[in-house]
Amino acid sequence: MTKSIPSQPSQFVDAGNARRHALNPVLAGFSCIRCQLELAVADYFEGCPSCLARGEPSTLRSTYSALPTALTDNQARGMQRYAAWMPYMSWVSLGEGGTSCTNFSSLAHELGVAAIHIKNEGQNPSGSHKDRMSCLAVTRALDVGATMIVAASSGNGGASLALYAAAAGLQCCIVTTSALSPVFRRAIIMTGAQIVTASDSLERWDHIANMVKEQSAFPATNYLDPPVGSNHFGLDGFKTIAYEMFEELGPDLVDAVLVPTSRGDLIWGLFEGFRQLKAADLTTAVPRLFAVEPFARISAVLGGETVTGSFPGTTKLTSIGGSTVTYQAIEAIRLSGGGAVIVVDEMVARDQLRLARHGCYAELSSAAALTGLELLLKDEVISPDETVALIATSNGYKELASDESDR
Numbered sequence: 185m186t187k188s189i190p191s192q193p194s195q196f197v198d199a200g201n202a203r204r205h206a207l208n209p210v211l212a213g214f215s216c217i218r219c220q221l222e223l224a225v226a227d228y229f230e231g232c233p234s235c236l237a238r239g240e241p242s243t244l245r246s247t248y249s250a251l252p253t254a255l256t257d258n259q260a261r262g263m264q265r266y267a268a269w270m271p272y273m274s275w276v277s278l279g280e281g282g283t284s285c286t287n288f289s290s291l292a293h294e295l296g297v298a299a300i301h302i303k304n305e306g307q308n309p310s311g312s313h314k315d316r317m318s319c320l321a322v323t324r325a326l327d328v329g330a331t332m333i334v335a336a337s338s339g340n341g342g343a344s345l346a347l348y349a350a351a352a353g354l355q356c357c358i359v360t361t362s363a364l365s366p367v368f369r370r371a372i373i374m375t376g377a378q379i380v381t382a383s384d385s386l387e388r389w390d391h392i393a394n395m396v397k398e399q400s401a402f403p404a405t406n407y408l409d410p411p412v413g414s415n416h417f418g419l420d421g422f423k424t425i426a427y428e429m430f431e432e433l434g435p436d437l438v439d440a441v442l443v444p445t446s447r448g449d450l451i452w453g454l455f456e457g458f459r460q461l462k463a464a465d466l467t468t469a470v471p472r473l474f475a476v477e478p479f480a481r482i483s484a485v486l487g488g489e490t491v492t493g494s495f496p497g498t499t500k501l502t503s504i505g506g507s508t509v510t511y512q513a514i515e516a517i518r519l520s521g522g523g524a525v526i527v528v529d530e531m532v533a534r535d536q537l538r539l540a541r542h543g544c545y546a547e548l549s550s551a552a553a554l555t556g557l558e559l560l561l562k563d564e565v566i567s568p569d570e571t572v573a574l575i576a577t578s579n580g581y582k583e584l585a586s587d588e589s590d591r
Contacts (some may be wrong), residue, residue: 205274205323212249218242229403231412241412243512246271246420251464263424271417275323276352278309280316281424285432291542299571302544306579313577314344316421321404322348324417330402334395336388338502339368340578345404346377359388367582410492413512414449422453435467439570442553444577445475446504448513455516473522476556482524485509500529503549527555547578
């Protein structure tokens with residue numbers, strides 16, 4: 185049963201605090217990606233209120249009264265180059281964005297595919313793609329006068345949000361489980377953020393829901409079961425990965441993008457970015473987006489299971505674990521003509537080593553993108569004459585050494 189805390193929109197909408205960062209003047213509002221309900225600019229922590237009432241939580245997309253006349257501000261650097269496409273024109277920044285998208289020709293030759301580009305999100309300030317969302321979520325929290333921001337995280341998201349909250353002077357609470365790596369624990373605690381340990385992933389969401397209701401905390405991530413995506417102001421940050429790929433790879437982009445995926449914030453943001461590039465006539469097509477997962481979850485929903493179901497499984501790929509699916513992940517795959525591929529831990533561990541020996545030291549969950557590509561090539565879903573991009577969501581320095589890592 186879906187828990188509904190607080191009512192929509194949030195109590196922060198009429199906060200009297202002076203704005204520290206300016207909203208984009210062409211931000212018209214938000215619309216539901218499922219039922220197309222249009223909503224005013226406000227905080228909708230539980231996504232679309234209409235879909236929520238039906239027990240089908242759905243993400244909101246930002247809507248703009250006009251697309252920018254240019255993709256980039258050439259005077260700016262990193263993610264700030266795309267401010268005209270964001271809900272805020274400026275934000276709390278630590279220099280996020282501007283990560284490399286490198287052609288790994290030797291790896292492409294080894295796998296027998298035309299080209300492999302790796303978008304290395306481990307180059308962000310906290311070492312993961314999450315920084316692109318954290319900067320906007322923290323900015324929104326400041327803007328509406330919140331004093332505490334909270335998130336559920338298995339590691340990367342918590343480390344990122346804690347870092348940006350510290351830069352903004354916000355209190356931060358990360359709700360996690362006992363499986364949190366000591367590497368992430370130290371990174372979070374060093375910022376002054378609080379860590380709360382729940383018994384399992386679903387209990388994390390109950391704790392955040394209570395903090396939102398009882399302490400007026402600002403949630404950066406989902407707390408519903410079934411889930412919706414993370415903060416709708418923050419999600420737009422992931423569009424900038426698509427914009428950067430366009431600038432680096434040209435208007436033809438790539439044929440397919442493989443994305444390590446749990447609840448689909450990243451794959452949805454990528455789709456939105458590519459969709460907007462096409463809407464602005466900068467590209468002619470949206471690349472096919474493939475979700476890479478450690479057990480049947482998204483794959484099960486694509487095969488006919490309900491999106492609000494539970495799909496338990498175990499994996500060492502903690503960054504893309506979890507037993508639930510979001511509608512946004514399914515929609516990004518469907519609208520791009522992509523799919524989902526299931527990988528096993530042992531193959532991913534091998535490919536993490538393989539990536540490192542080609543020059544990319546990626547977190548284990550990030551290496552799953554390469555494993556997914558191998559399987560899709562084997563199944564002839566991706567053909568040898570296609571150009572592919574892998575999203576390396578986080579760097580390998582965040583992981584503890586294991587016996588397998590040095591082989």
